[in-house]
Amino acid sequence: xxxxxxxxxxxxxxxxxxxxxxxxxxxxxxxxxxxxxxxxxxxxxxxxxxxxxxxxxxxxxxxxxxxxxxxxxxxxxxxxxxxxxxxxxxxxxxxxxxxxxxxxxxxxxxxxxxxxxxxxxxxxxxxxxxxxxxxxxxxxxxxx
Amino acid sequence: xxxxxxxxxxxxxxxxxxxxxxxxxxxxxxxxxxxxxxxxxxxxxxxxxxxxxxxxxxxxxxxxxxxxxxxxxxxxxxxxxxxxxxxxxxxxxxxxxxxxxxxxxxxxxxxxxxxxxxxxxxxxxxxxxxxxxxxxxxxxxxxx
DNA sequence: GTACAGGTTCAAGTGAACTTGAGGTCAAGG
DNA sequence: CCTTGACCTCAAGTTCACTTGAACCTGTAC
Numbered sequence: 001x002x003x004x005x006x007x008x009x010x011x012x013x014x015x016x017x018x019x020x021x022x023x024x025x026x027x028x029x030x031x032x033x034x035x036x037x038x039x040x041x042x043x044x045x046x047x048x049x050x051x052x053x054x055x056x057x058x059x060x061x062x063x064x065x066x067x068x069x070x071x072x073x074x075x076x077x078x079x080x081x082x083x084x085x086x087x088x089x090x091x092x093x094x095x096x097x098x099x100x101x102x103x104x105x106x107x108x109x110x111x112x113x114x115x116x117x118x119x120x121x122x123x124x125x126x127x128x129x130x131x132x133x134x135x136x137x138x139x140x141x142x143x144x
Numbered sequence: 145x146x147x148x149x150x151x152x153x154x155x156x157x158x159x160x161x162x163x164x165x166x167x168x169x170x171x172x173x174x175x176x177x178x179x180x181x182x183x184x185x186x187x188x189x190x191x192x193x194x195x196x197x198x199x200x201x202x203x204x205x206x207x208x209x210x211x212x213x214x215x216x217x218x219x220x221x222x223x224x225x226x227x228x229x230x231x232x233x234x235x236x237x238x239x240x241x242x243x244x245x246x247x248x249x250x251x252x253x254x255x256x257x258x259x260x261x262x263x264x265x266x267x268x269x270x271x272x273x274x275x276x277x278x279x280x281x282x283x284x285x286x287x288x
Numbered sequence: 289g290t291a292c293a294g295g296t297t298c299a300a301g302t303g304a305a306c307t308t309g310a311g312g313t314c315a316a317g318g
Numbered sequence: 319c320c321t322t323g324a325c326c327t328c329a330a331g332t333t334c335a336c337t338t339g340a341a342c343c344t345g346t347a348c
Contacts, residue, residue, distance in 0.1 A: 003157075005325090006324095006325075007324075007325085016306085016307080017324095017325080018306070018308080019305085019306060019307085020308055021175060021326090021327090022217050022305075022306060022307090025256070026305095029180075031196075035268075035315085036313085036314055036315060036325085036326095037313060037314065037315095037325065037326050037327095038314090038315090038324085038325055038326075039325085039326090047265070050268065051268055053163075054243060054246075054268050056305095057239055057240070057243060058240065058243040058244075058247070061304070061305090062304080062305070063304095077188050079251045079252075080251075082247045082248075082250050082251040083247070083251045085247050086233040086244050086247040086248045086251065089240055089241075089243060089244040089247065092201070092240060093237055093240050093241060093244065095198070095201045095202070096201070096202055096233055096236060096237050096240070097204075097233075097237060099198055099199070099201065099202035099233060100202075100233040100234060102224075102238065103202075103226045103227070103230040103233065104227070104230045106226050107223045107224075107227045107230065108223075121191065124191075124194060124195050124198050149295090150294095150295075151294075151295080158338080160336085161294095161295085162336070162337055162338080163335080163336060163337085165297090166335075166336060166337090170335095179345085180295085180296095180343085180344055180345060181295065181297095181343065181344070181345095182294090182296080182298055182344085182345085183295085185295090200335095205334070205335090206334080206335070207334095230317090238315055
């Protein structure tokens, strides 16, 4: 067997063992068996973990990611959801870009406080458009 | 006085009154006084709330946003932090863009499961680079 | 003048994504 | 054979950004 034990998976993926157990409980990954009481994982789990990290970075919840992985499921609905997410991302990217520009300006602006910099405020107003349509509540992972 | 009462602020900004009280407690906004026991806000609070929303969308925590607003502080340090944040945003934007492209491809890809779409996996690998350097833990607001 | 909608405080609850702690097990090394 | 260290389970704790509930107060309308 070239299966990996949980410590190896943790080390190679950077995901703590506690999180791996948590993911298994949530159905995001599966262990292929046990050696004694210790979990064994197929090496493919590393790719899966990369996808999970990616999904999180894109703003999906773990349950959403789990659903995408589900072998059953209705592909059409998934495709639609992907498009919806992509559009959401577009809006987020737009706002982040505006924010970044605002920050860069603010960093070189002589006003004593951000709130007194008219250029920043202008950029902020632009970026703030559509604020009533905020994305759903999300949480992103802590750095390892 | 053309000050706004909390309900007006809530209505115009889209931020629930409970959140406004919470923000005040956290020092993100200030009420200019009371009419009876009811808070009054300067109309400028609306701009500030827009900035708060913007900051959140950009991935700052409320405490970070509060710090940026702080009238005291060491301007130089703040400027540096802004640049750092802008650079962080650049990286996040890059990854989100990659993810968005991945999603769009996946949405139109004929593979029965995302995990079986080689193009998606390739894009995912690209976007996943540097995954060990995830951004700090963040939370984003619920839609109103 | 009194009912009451809608404000007030304070404490506790929520959900996501984990982490931490207590107490237990067991394969490998000496 | 026995210690040891890394794993196990299960429950409870943590952080963030709020929300909700209970108990209370008050300006405004009737």
